[in-house]
Amino acid sequence: MTPEGTIEVVRTSFMRRAIALSVENVRAGRGGPFGAVIVKDGGIIAEGTNLVTSANDPTAHAEMVAIRQACRVLGHFHLTGCEIYASCEPCPMCLGAIYWAKLDRVFFGGTRGDAAQAGFNDEWIYQELAAPLGARGVPMEQLLREEALLAFEEWKRNEDRVHY
Secondary structure, eight states: OOHHHHHHHHHHHHHHHHHHHHHHHHHHTSSSSOEEEEEETTEEEEEEEOOHHHHTOTTOOHHHHHHHHHHHHHTSSOOTTEEEEEEEOOOHHHHHHHHHHTOSEEEEEEOHHHHHHTTOOOHHHHHHHHSOGGGSSSOOOOOOHHHHHHHHHHHHHOTTOOOO
């Protein structure tokens, strides 16, 4: 087998694990049909399933659960050198977390269209992000900007700050 073929076999095994987690999660009644694994140096370092309903936490998506676990395992908030395998294309929140965590690559099974057909439609969030503040479904209003800038000024002056 060529090196490319070997890599593909390994990647499919990680994706199959993410998919198996999603199916197991539904069967166990813990949450939605989503699973994710995070891989570093050829091995799984974290796994996550959707726990939104069982944990009463709207941020407990499979990718978020896996990212939190991987950060604990590595002792750092950056996951550079890691890849995430998700049973479905990440939603806007999870995609944001993936970028903030600096994961190297994302592999996914189902698409956001597949998720929408199963009742998990995030398209409106993508539209909200593109809409002007005044046109969003959740009213947004800026208050006390000048006072809020104090924290940023303090941050910039702090030479011991940890850069994101």
